[in-house]
Amino acid sequence: MSNIMTAENLCLWYGNTQALKSVNIEIPEKSITALIGPSGCGKSTFLKTLNRMNDLIPGVKITGDVSYNGTNIFDPSVDVNELRRDVGMVFQKPNPFPMSIYDNIAYGPRTHGIKNKAKLDDIVEKALRDAAIWDEVKDRLKKNALGLSGGQQQRLCIARALAVKPKVLLMDEPTSALDPISTSRIEELALQLKDEYTIIIVTHNMQQSVRISDNTAFFLLGELVEWGNTERLFSQPNDKRTEDYITGRFG
Amino acid sequence: MLTQKISKKRRAYITVMRTLMLISALATAALVLFLVIYVFAKGLPNITWELLSTKPSYLQNRIGILPDILNTVYIVLATLLIVIPLGVGAAIYLTEYASNKKVVGIIEYAAETLSGIPSIIYGLVGMLFFCQFLNMKTSLLAGALTLVIMNLPTVMRTTQESLKTVPQSYREGAFGLGAGKWRVIRTVVLPGCVDGVITGCILSVGRILGESAALLFTAGFAHALNGVIEGLTSPGATLTVALYVYAKEQGEFGVSFSIAAILMILTILINLSATLVSRYFNKRRKL
Ligand SMILES: Nc1ncnc2c1ncn2[C@@H]1O[C@H](COP(=O)(O)OP(=O)(O)O)[C@@H](O)[C@H]1O
Ligand SMILES: [Mg+2]
Numbered sequence: 353m354s355n356i357m358t359a360e361n362l363c364l365w366y367g368n369t370q371a372l373k374s375v376n377i378e379i380p381e382k383s384i385t386a387l388i389g390p391s392g393c394g395k396s397t398f399l400k401t402l403n404r405m406n407d408l409i410p411g412v413k414i415t416g417d418v419s420y421n422g423t424n425i426f427d428p429s430v431d432v433n434e435l436r437r438d439v440g441m442v443f444q445k446p447n448p449f450p451m452s453i454y455d456n457i458a459y460g461p462r463t464h465g466i467k468n469k470a471k472l473d474d475i476v477e478k479a480l481r482d483a484a485i486w487d488e489v490k491d492r493l494k495k496n497a498l499g500l501s502g503g504q505q506q507r508l509c510i511a512r513a514l515a516v517k518p519k520v521l522l523m524d525e526p527t528s529a530l531d532p533i534s535t536s537r538i539e540e541l542a543l544q545l546k547d548e549y550t551i552i553i554v555t556h557n558m559q560q561s562v563r564i565s566d567n568t569a570f571f572l573l574g575e576l577v578e579w580g581n582t583e584r585l586f587s588q589p590n591d592k593r594t595e596d597y598i599t600g601r602f603g
Numbered sequence: 604m605l606t607q608k609i610s611k612k613r614r615a616y617i618t619v620m621r622t623l624m625l626i627s628a629l630a631t632a633a634l635v636l637f638l639v640i641y642v643f644a645k646g647l648p649n650i651t652w653e654l655l656s657t658k659p660s661y662l663q664n665r666i667g668i669l670p671d672i673l674n675t676v677y678i679v680l681a682t683l684l685i686v687i688p689l690g691v692g693a694a695i696y697l698t699e700y701a702s703n704k705k706v707v708g709i710i711e712y713a714a715e716t717l718s719g720i721p722s723i724i725y726g727l728v729g730m731l732f733f734c735q736f737l738n739m740k741t742s743l744l745a746g747a748l749t750l751v752i753m754n755l756p757t758v759m760r761t762t763q764e765s766l767k768t769v770p771q772s773y774r775e776g777a778f779g780l781g782a783g784k785w786r787v788i789r790t791v792v793l794p795g796c797v798d799g800v801i802t803g804c805i806l807s808v809g810r811i812l813g814e815s816a817a818l819l820f821t822a823g824f825a826h827a828l829n830g831v832i833e834g835l836t837s838p839g840a841t842l843t844v845a846l847y848v849y850a851k852e853q854g855e856f857g858v859s860f861s862i863a864a865i866l867m868i869l870t871i872l873i874n875l876s877a878t879l880v881s882r883y884f885n886k887r888r889k890l
Pocket of ligand 2: 395396397
């Protein structure tokens with residue numbers, strides 16, 4: 353299996369504080385990679401570097417390389433909007449736009465120039481089906497998305513991200529604000545989606561990582577301590593710090 | 604024994620203070636009520652269809668305020684038409700683009716100061732700059748431009764405040780889908796600040812209706828009946844200026860009070876619509 357994204361010696365500073373320390377990792381295509389570690393260790397920062405969402409934060413400095421399909425994403429010739437189209441993102445707190453369900457899903461495709469109504473209808477339906485929320489919303493596509501429950505909103509946001517046909521989907525603790533039922537629906541969804549998409553998911557929940565991921569990466573204080581096959585990492589960690597963390601002996 | 608004494612004293616103190624506050628509240632309410640009733644009693648009986656629908660004529664010894672009503676409409680529209688794009692544009696630039704927070708702070712501070720300057724100073728500057736330097740003569744347009752400067756800070760600030768209430772997560776969501784900066788602003792940020800723009804408009808309209816000093820200098824006090832284009836390029840009195848002119852120069856207090864009553868009704872309507880608009884948007888936001 354080939355790697356769709358790789359990071360080499362990736363360092364990141366917020367002003368004077370270093371949040372990522374020489375991170376090296378490979379992300380295999382059509383797999384789920386989980387990022388775990390105590391809070392504040394740089395998981396979100398790393399995730400947001402992969403589609404350059406950190407560009408929005410003033411004072412961020414980055415060294416090292418991240419490549420997507422062989423191109424360096426920091427290269428000046430890279431169109432960041434195209435990068436974000438390929439590397440989509442689902443945020444920790446569901447953030448649907450205050451518009452109709454339909455317009456939420458159509459937002460991305462419209463951004464990238466699709467105007468044809470029939471085409472948009474197809475894309476919206478497929479995205480909602482792929483995100484396993486079609487049956488719940490098909491009769492109320494014109495209703496405001498803010499009227500949905502938290503779990504539905506998060507699946508809507510996944511559908512919204514899928515509608516631009518990304519190759520990679522970044523998910524930052526997508527279930528941390530949700531109830532257990534919604535959580536397991538989103539986990540099932542992630543497992544289905546990996547046939548077509550590459551998923552990188554931050555989770556604070558180690559069971560979740562074991563349940564859904566192929567690879568796991570363990571971050572600590574900005575450092576990527578160790579990464580590899582999930583089963584192997586949880587049964588035979590190479591690093592003492594990983595072992596301490598996964599056995600709950602940490603902190 | 605001792606504690607009882609203190610608490611008695613305290614109770615008396617509370618009673619006195621409460622009574623004083625009640626009296627001031629009642630006095631305020633009574634003043635407003637008196638003013639409204641007085642103006643309506645003196646003004647409403649004089650309002651006739653003829654007054655509202657004609658222009659003044661010395662031949663027929665008649666006073667009509669239609670020109671003044673139209674001038675007011677022209678000046679309000681012209682001012683809003685210019686001040687909204689400018690104010691909203693400035694607000695968007697300051698909150699979404701400007702990266703130097705210090706400069707933004709200075710501009711915000713300047714805007715606050717600007718809105719506290721007495722309007723007669725705007726009038727003086729407007730007269731020198733628009734009427735004389737730009738050679739617009741005394742005209743409604745010169746008046747409208749002066750009002751633009753007066754109201755620009757208000758529109759900018761109310762828009763800015765409502766831009767700040769648009770959650771950052773909306774912007775992130777849109778950027779995350781590959782939307783460019785301008786598309787994010789147009790589709791996600793701007794719709795969220797409509798209430799601020801509307802509030803700014805309502806406040807501005809109220810201020811324009813109430814303005815006399817700045818307009819006396821710049822727009823003059825003619826009562827000619829004009830269409831929009833000639834209207835804007837020739838001098839003309841708004842209702843408030845006409846009120847002043849009729850009372851002060853011609854001793855026509857009946858007409859002045861009629862105009863006062865009309866302005867009062869408009870003010871009440873504007874305040875009411877401001878309340879309704881903000882209530883509507885608050886409800887929508889909570890959805
Ligand atoms: N916008 C920011 N500005 C400054 N420091 C930040 C910012 N975002 C995160 N940090 C810091 O970077 C470190 C890593 O944060 P983060 O990536 O959010 O961790 P995690 O997602 O693992 O909880 C933390 O110490 C945090 O305080
Ligand atoms: Mg985080």
